Amino acid sequence: MSTRVGPLDVEALRSRLDRATAAAAVAGVDALLISPGSDLRYLIGAGGASFERLTCLVVPVGGDPVLVVPKLEQPGYAAVPTEALGVEVATWVDGEDPYALVRKALKGTARTAVADMTPALHVLGLRGAVGGEQVLAGPILRELRMRKDAAEVAALRKAGEAIDRVHARVGEWLRAGRTEAEVGADIAAAIVAEGHEAAEFVIVGSGPNGASPHHSLSDRVIEVGDVVVVDIGGPVAEGYNSDSTRTYSIGEPRDADVRETYAVLQAAQQAAVDAARPGVTCEAVDAAAREVIDAAGFGEHFVHRTGHGIGLDVHEEPYIVAGNDLPLEAGMAFSVEPGIYLPGRWGARIEDIVIATGSGSERLNNRPHELVVLEA
Missing domain, CATH: 3.90.230.10 (Creatinase/methionine aminopeptidase superfamily)
Known part of the structure; x- marks a missing residue:
């Protein structure tokens, strides 16, 4: 798992999260659900890796982001300045339901955008827990990512x-x-x-x-x-x-x-x-x-x-x-x-x-x- 934040400072990462939230609102979605990968690295500085255990950054339009992560993988995100970014960390252990943590972080939504490369295992798990309509997050985030700073x-x-x-x-x-x-x-x-x-x-x-x-x-x-x-x-x-x-x-x-x-x-x-x-x-x-x-x-x-x-x-x-x-x-x-x-x-x-x-x-x-x- 990559823990490297790179040269980006907290202000730059915070700006990305804010712009992603605004872009989600313009696109008519209530929240972004971002699994490990390049989208996650773009937003918080560490991409992690997808496993059978769910890791998901929840970015609601009307609230603060929440990083849902297995407790055993939390050390892999130690380099992420979550507190400074205003990102709450919600951990879970085997036997608990991580999708329920996502549902709690959303506080009720009708339309969510899921990262394009999220494994089907987690797409279906999120769909069952969250309900409502799911769309791809790629068309929203690419508007930010393809314009390099x-x-x-x-x-x-x-x-x-x-x-x-x-x-x-x-x-x-x-x-x-x-x-x-x-x-x-x-x-x-x-x-x-x-x-x-x-x-x-x-x-x-x-x-x-x-x-x-x-x-x-x-x-x-x-x-x-x-x-x-x-x-x-x-x-x-x-x-x-x-x-x-x-x-x-x-x-x-x-x-x-x-x-x-x-x-x-x-x-x-x-x-x-x-x-x-x-x-x-x-x-x-x-x-x-x-x-x-x-x-x-x-x-x-x-x-x-x-x-x-x-x-x-x-x-x-x-x-x-x-x-x-x-x-x-x-x-x-x-x-x-x-x-x-x-x-x-x-x-x-x-x-x-x-x-x-x-x-x-x-x-x-x-x-x-x-x-x-x-x-x-």
Whole structure:
């Protein structure tokens, strides 16, 4: 269980709780029911973990928040300044009914919003105890979470710099004769060594495996001439994540079309970054990348959205995808990561985290965007 509060002070956390309460009222719900996870960490500084025993932060519109937590797990929240935040702690022990504590904290409500990733075990338990209508809390909290404040931007910038240092070292491990899994293990260790709390994910997609966007690792032996997609990231101490992709070649690419195709991808990624600024819609940023790739005849080989928001979760709002007409605002952080994937042959992706600023955007990843050719 994470007990880290990070750099946020009590005033910042209190502001988040107040804004969440106000947002709930505007959304027409009587209370938020927040289970362990990134929403809980956003509101009180510690995310905890979900088990069969209920932990739930009750945030009523008309009263003070209450953290319902098993007594045996209460020490895991010792770093949370509950008293200063005005959060009452209600503990329970095995054999007692935790859902009754939630009902008591609500003092009678008709409509509650439950955290999106709450286990079904607890959703149904809460529904039976509380009654009334339940809706998702995600649409309420994402309005707060996708607009990063200065401390959050600083944490994301720190994460971006840390993952850039890892990409700068990939040539130490990525070479012919090694398996993807062997390379991935070295990269995972470096992610921690360069300033992350953990390696959240490591993708090393070599040769034909690079044509699968979410390929992870395998026992495939990397060969001379392979194009290799390396997509890596993880959280720093403050809980905010990095996520960056670069594409490598082991010596000169085996396939004659790699460099020309990669140039298309590089132009598409730059076009999307250039388009990303306040007032431009998420779908317009997606279109900026897609138009370049479509025009070059690779449209069918760009099989995913251009990007996703990032923060306490690797994937969160806003999503840079067709159909999302949300205008970008200063403080929104998201990936820009078009890819071209040629099944059975090779694939490539370029990914940076970008933050919309007052007048444009800032890349948080600054490693070269060209195809990185390593010694064979």
